[in-house]
Amino acid sequence: MNVTIKDIAKEANVSYSTVSKALNNSPLVKEVTKQKILRVAKEMGYEPNLAAKQLVRKKTEVVGLIWPTIERIVLATLVTNISKAFESTRYSMILSVDSTDTAMETFKKFQVDGMIVFAESEQMIPEENIPLVAYGVSGKREVTYPIIDANHEQAMEKAVQYLYDLGHRNIAYVGLMNTDDALQNEKVEGYQKAMKKIGLTEQSIATNGLDWFDGYLAVDDVLQLGKRPTAIIGSSYDISGGILRSLQEKGLGVPDDISLISYDNIPQMETTEIPMTCIGVPVDELAEEIVQAVIQRIESEEQPVVRKLNPSLTERQSTGPVLEG
Amino acid sequence: MNVTIKDIAKEANVSYSTVSKALNNSPLVKEVTKQKILRVAKEMGYEPNLAAKQLVRKKTEVVGLIWPTIERIVLATLVTNISKAFESTRYSMILSVDSTDTAMETFKKFQVDGMIVFAESEQMIPEENIPLVAYGVSGKREVTYPIIDANHEQAMEKAVQYLYDLGHRNIAYVGLMNTDDALQNEKVEGYQKAMKKIGLTEQSIATNGLDWFDGYLAVDDVLQLGKRPTAIIGSSYDISGGILRSLQEKGLGVPDDISLISYDNIPQMETTEIPMTCIGVPVDELAEEIVQAVIQRIESEEQPVVRKLNPSLTERQSTGPVLEG
DNA sequence: AAAATTAATAACAACGTTGTTATTTTTATG
DNA sequence: CATAAAAATAACAACGTTGTTATTAATTTT
Numbered sequence: 001m002n003v004t005i006k007d008i009a010k011e012a013n014v015s016y017s018t019v020s021k022a023l024n025n026s027p028l029v030k031e032v033t034k035q036k037i038l039r040v041a042k043e044m045g046y047e048p049n050l051a052a053k054q055l056v057r058k059k060t061e062v063v064g065l066i067w068p069t070i071e072r073i074v075l076a077t078l079v080t081n082i083s084k085a086f087e088s089t090r091y092s093m094i095l096s097v098d099s100t101d102t103a104m105e106t107f108k109k110f111q112v113d114g115m116i117v118f119a120e121s122e123q124m125i126p127e128e129n130i131p132l133v134a135y136g137v138s139g140k141r142e143v144t145y146p147i148i149d150a151n152h153e154q155a156m157e158k159a160v161q162y163l164y165d166l167g168h169r170n171i172a173y174v175g176l177m178n179t180d181d182a183l184q185n186e187k188v189e190g191y192q193k194a195m196k197k198i199g200l201t202e203q204s205i206a207t208n209g210l211d212w213f214d215g216y217l218a219v220d221d222v223l224q225l226g227k228r229p230t231a232i233i234g235s236s237y238d239i240s241g242g243i244l245r246s247l248q249e250k251g252l253g254v255p256d257d258i259s260l261i262s263y264d265n266i267p268q269m270e271t272t273e274i275p276m277t278c279i280g281v282p283v284d285e286l287a288e289e290i291v292q293a294v295i296q297r298i299e300s301e302e303q304p305v306v307r308k309l310n311p312s313l314t315e316r317q318s319t320g321p322v323l324e325g
Numbered sequence: 326m327n328v329t330i331k332d333i334a335k336e337a338n339v340s341y342s343t344v345s346k347a348l349n350n351s352p353l354v355k356e357v358t359k360q361k362i363l364r365v366a367k368e369m370g371y372e373p374n375l376a377a378k379q380l381v382r383k384k385t386e387v388v389g390l391i392w393p394t395i396e397r398i399v400l401a402t403l404v405t406n407i408s409k410a411f412e413s414t415r416y417s418m419i420l421s422v423d424s425t426d427t428a429m430e431t432f433k434k435f436q437v438d439g440m441i442v443f444a445e446s447e448q449m450i451p452e453e454n455i456p457l458v459a460y461g462v463s464g465k466r467e468v469t470y471p472i473i474d475a476n477h478e479q480a481m482e483k484a485v486q487y488l489y490d491l492g493h494r495n496i497a498y499v500g501l502m503n504t505d506d507a508l509q510n511e512k513v514e515g516y517q518k519a520m521k522k523i524g525l526t527e528q529s530i531a532t533n534g535l536d537w538f539d540g541y542l543a544v545d546d547v548l549q550l551g552k553r554p555t556a557i558i559g560s561s562y563d564i565s566g567g568i569l570r571s572l573q574e575k576g577l578g579v580p581d582d583i584s585l586i587s588y589d590n591i592p593q594m595e596t597t598e599i600p601m602t603c604i605g606v607p608v609d610e611l612a613e614e615i616v617q618a619v620i621q622r623i624e625s626e627e628q629p630v631v632r633k634l635n636p637s638l639t640e641r642q643s644t645g646p647v648l649e650g
Numbered sequence: 651a652a653a654a655t656t657a658a659t660a661a662c663a664a665c666g667t668t669g670t671t672a673t674t675t676t677t678a679t680g
Numbered sequence: 681c682a683t684a685a686a687a688a689t690a691a692c693a694a695c696g697t698t699g700t701t702a703t704t705a706a707t708t709t710t
Contacts, residue, residue, distance in 0.1 A: 004666055004667085005666070005667070006666080014690085015689065015690045015691070016690090017669085017689080017690065017692085018688085018690070020666095020668060020669090021668090028687085028688070028689085030687080030688060033688080033689085047434075049667065050376075050434050050435060050436065051377075051380045051436065051665085051666080052667035052668090053666080053668075054376040054695090055374070055377055055380055055666080055667070055694095055695045056668045057669095079422055083421075083422050083423055094420065094421060095421065096418075096420065097404055097405060097420060098408055102412075106417050106419070108372065109372075109375050109417070110375060110435075111374075211537075212537060212538065213537065213538075213570065245538065327696095330696070339659075340660045342659080342660065342698085345698060346659090346699095349698085353658070353659085355658060355659085358659085374695085374696050375697095376695085376696080376697090377695070377696035377698090378696080379665090380667085380695090380697070381664070381665045381697055381699080382665090382697080382698065383665080
């Protein structure tokens with residue numbers, strides 16, 4: 001049997017309500033008794049009973065994260081970071097890999113205080129009176145829950161501008177396009193707009209998928225473009241990894257012969273063959289933002305809003321100025 | 326406010342204890358009243374309060390799964406399958422990606438009935454009076470909790486035997502070796518033993534890592550072996566994928582010029598460029614086994630044992646008989 | 651049709667907390 | 681040094697269930 005506040009009370013010769021207050025660090029109990037109770041509690045190995053607490057307080061201080069497509073690894077780093085971000089709050093996080101519906105059922109059963117949903121599509125999530133925050137493409141629809149999204153357009157603009165400033169004029173984009181993946185589409189469109197804005201002609205290479213090898217293969221096409229690009233923007237960590245490898249194998253120096261900048265701002269960019277310059281909302285920042293959003297929504301019933309986070313560019317060794325041949 | 330059994334009781338003109346019994350389908354309540362109560366409950370949208378139930382019953386019917394290294398995707402399919410396997414039980418599953426310690430804390434707070442731990446190393450997990458089952462390399466140590474493991478040795482033996490029966494005599498193994506990854510080591514050793522047993526000379530190619538590209542690169546080495554192998558055993562899904570692609574690119578027909586068999590028995594093997602013959606414990610089976618193990622351990626205090634599951638070979642189109650040149 | 655038996659329902663005490671109200675103890679005040 | 685005020689502690693009713701025990705209603709049995 002587990003030890004309860006009543007056991008502590010007996011041991012410490014106080015009433016159990018005093019124990020409760022002491023454990024919650026209430027100012028209503030004298031410092032010395034508080035200390036004694038705390039000591040006794042520790043000695044007895046007291047562990048509060050969440051169910052009991054929850055029953056009276058109607059709060060769990062737990063947030064559920066719904067991640068239905070676990071097998072697409074892209075988000076793993078984000079999950080890890082969110083999990084970490086929760087550590088400095090009074091909330092803890094649990095994860096479900098079930099379908100959104102099933103997961104929501106489970107979380108409702110648990111009476112989590114809030115949920116984070118990785119929204120794959122622009123499809124609406126039925127909100128069942130548990131505060132909810134979505135991470136994903138915001139689109140243009142009305143919202144009934146906050147959506148955290150990245151400003152992909154701005155990201156591409158920054159990337160292009162950065163390369164332009166380094167002297168690059170032929171900048172190619174490599175990534176998935178013309179599918180119904182709203183996120184990928186936003187990226188290409190962002191690139192196209194940015195190029196237009198700055199007065200350059202776009203040159204994009206469509207890949208077949210989102211994997212490493214798709215980037216690896218795309219380099220052949222890139223090198224056959226009319227004007228050979230001096231810089232490439234890879235649409236994701238995996239894609240860019242493949243591009244980098246292929247360039248190396250073809251004897252093209254990065255960044256001397258060709259500069260490479262990758263979308264996705266994750267720490268892993270540091271540890272590629274050549275540390276990669278990248279653009280995107282840093283994951284830790286993103287995670288922090290998401291966590292804050294749920295907590296705020298839980299605690300203050302705030303209005304749902306779409307937040308487009310600003311990307312930042314992290315300069316590493318895969319980019320450099322155009323060298324005169 | 327949520328509707329409780331007391332609300333239902335009022336509405337149905339019975340006592341709340343009768344409602345409780347009716348909802349739990351007790352034989353103590355008359356069929357007609359039971360039906361009425363059930364109907365009223367449904368109409369009112371009743372959702373049982375887990376915390377209250379838990380408080381009196383001291384059971385949550387929830388199992389926690391600890392998966393600290395989420396970023397290594399290999400296990401994702403297994404997680405998905407475990408999650409699915411729980412659906413047909415009365416338990417549900419939640420997931421934590423925290424470190425084993427932190428996750429165990431959270432789960433203890435939640436008072437889960439049991440835990441599944443993906444044990445990375447052979448390191449011991451401190452068992453804190455919550456029934457625990459580990460999935461991972463069993464090693465030779467004493468156990469205080471059940472460990473579910475695959476019989477890697479037998480797997481390799483089956484694979485080699487299968488290829489032998491098809492006429493292959495030069496069978497190469499491609500995979501990570503000589504690192505401190507216990508699982509990978511077991512695989513190579515299994516291969517070596519199997520070859521020896523059947524009287525063939527082993528030819529293995531060590532990769533640098535566990536990724537797709539490591540397999541892709543390894544093919545060059547394979548083809549430079551003294552006796553060119555007629556069959557390759559790839560050590561994992563990713564590795565084998567790389568091997569397959571490289572063979573294709575080099576114009577080597579699979580399985581006509583060279584047979585390929587992969588470790589890992591997951592459904593994805595069906596959808597590679599050429600559907601792959603594979604060896605291993607089928608994930609769904611593995612998942613089922615793990616789930617059964619926790620449940621048994623929760624419900625019957627059974628003795629901890631190491632269970633080595635038998636792998637099975639799934640024949641697809643990447644393997645065939647040796648063709649006389 | 652009264653007594654005994656069985657079936658159906660109701661009452662109520664748990665479970666381990668929190669938060670409010672009541673009581674006691676201590677300290678300050680005239 | 682009584683008395684009022686403040687501080688500390690204790691008592692107790694929630695919270696929404698389950699499971700046990702008590703009560704009432706419906707059947708048998710004689």
